[in-house]
Amino acid sequence: MRTTLTIDDDVAARLRRLGAGRGVQKQLINDLLRMGLDRMEHREPTERPPFRTATHRLGARVPSLDNVAEVLATSEAEDWR
Secondary structure, eight states: OOOOOOOOHHHHHHHHHHHTTTOOHHHHHHHHHHHHHHHHHTOOOOOOOOOOOOOOOOSSOOSOSSOHHHHHHHHTTOOOO
16 A cells, blocks of 8 residues: 655654664664554553542540641640630
8 A cells, every 4th residue: 555644853853763773764664663553452441430539537536627726636636725
């Protein structure tokens, strides 16, 4: 199959460097396309299950987490107020 590709400058530079000792660009491009297609066809699904953390009862009951000083005082068993 014959087709025309527009290759970005950075990709073209990498192709030139990679193909410097190999000579035939057609074969190099076909090999690279095969490698990329193989990776895409055999790629593991990227969707992961949501991460969950376990909850633990900490004992002391804090009415609101809005007041950081009160939370710290409660966690350090200080008398607040």
